[in-house]
Amino acid sequence: MNLHQLNTEARAGHVDELNLIAIEGGDYLLEARVKGHAHPLADDSGQRLRVRSVEDARTVLKTIPMVSMNLVHWSVQDEMCGMGSHPEEDLKVPISQRSAW
Helix, strand or coil: CCHHHHHHHHHCCCEEEEEEEECCCCCEEEEEEECCEEEECECCCCCECEECCHHHHHHHCCCCCCCCEEEEECCCHHHCCCCCCCCCCCEEEEECCCCCC
16 A cells, blocks of 8 residues: 555545554554555555654655554564563554654
8 A cells, every 4th residue: 555545545534543563673664454454555666665763654644634543563572581471462552643743
């Protein structure tokens, strides 16, 4: 899904939420949840859209209608020694789509 498609889906009220997913190396991926299905956002060349920060994501999304947005960090429990068997839970924190500054 590209930004134009995201805009269309958001205006139609089909976007459940946007997730800003932290990945290794300090980058973030943007994912839209539309009718319960995950749709990674793509840039103009069809590659996964990567942003460098929350503020960078807000800049990219400034023309998109307001929808619920979350910052997501994947569970690191599987990389920790001595943790035993605990259910893996990602950290998902609601954030504002517009800057608080």
